[in-house]
Amino acid sequence: MGCGVASLASPLYPNGCLSSTNNQNDGRSGLEDPNNAFKPPTVDDVPGFKWRLVIAYDGTHYAGSFFFFFFINSWQFQTSPPTIQCIVEKALIRATKLERKDLHFVGASRTDTGVHAWGQVAHFVTPFNYDGLESIHAALNGLLPSDIRVREISPAVPEFHARFSAKSKIYHYKIYNDAIMDPFQRHYAYHSLYKLNTSVIREAAKHYVGKYDFSAFVNASRNDRVPNPVKTIYRFDVIEMGALLQLEVEGSGFLYRQVRNMVALLLQIGKEAIPPDIVPKILETRDRKELAKYALSAPPHGLCLVSIKYNEKHLRLPAGCPTTSFGRNHTVSKCKLPFY
Known part of the structure; x- marks a missing residue:
């Protein structure tokens, strides 16, 4: 999938980690008020690269979607009845070949049973970089059912948080x-x-x-x-x-x-x-x-x-990163079928 092995220095994160003791909370004044006792989690000293997903889904057949119970380990993970979160995480585990605990998967919001989304947002972490994102994008959508689609994948700066940068x-x-x-x-x-x-x-x-x-x-x-x-x-x-x-x-x-x-x-x-x-x-x-x-x-x-608006500083692309993937178009250079 065009991924490189993580090292202690990289074009995305100079120190090779998502260390953000003083930046991870930058966006918490967005969706949650500062006097809310619930604090965002940090991923200090987690080596790797952060990636942002924009996800669309038809919620008709799912028991809710994105839950952010960080004290339970990010989102609620349940397999029956199926949730959007569970299905997307399973696809990520297969596509990245990482364990669930290593992905640090976080969603921006929760939607109830039967509710749909065009612009749900999530982020995850990998210990390696990608040369390009089209292959992992195609792999995820190939693993997901047709009523769930990853619309975009992009690299994210350490400060970005799917929920607290909103x-x-x-x-x-x-x-x-x-x-x-x-x-x-x-x-x-x-x-x-x-x-x-x-x-x-x-x-x-x-x-x-x-x-x-x-x-x-x-x-x-x-x-x-x-x-x-x-x-x-x-x-x-x-x-x-x-x-x-x-x-x-x-x-x-x-x-x-x-x-x-x-x-x-x-x-x-x-x-x-x-x-x-x-x-x-x-x-x-x-x-x-x-x-x-x-x-x-x-x-x-x-x-x-429909959409989630973010702190613009947290949406900037890291230097030297692969470009955002919006999916890959296939073309036919010439007709391969014989004429009769």
């Missing part, structure tokens, strides 16, 4: 608003039989924008850690595309099922069952039971993690 996430939630559901949208959009008033949905969505305590919009998580409930929503756009209604939300971070709970309330508002000004009133209560009086979580299959 500045914001963008999610889309799709609603198909027509009497008859488009069968080609059934796995990727929620079908609303009720004719929704998009004007009041837009009005209500504006109330989410800003820095708030979103305790009223979080479900109890199976995670042992207690996240900071204060998040910043930078935008919440409502876009109409014929019968398809796309809700686009960008925030500094999101609590467990926060987006689905926000959408669920907007659906009730769109049906004109409750007024738009209910949003700030529920936010002020900081009580999940208050939201439950009006709406339950929206179904997962309409939700997609």
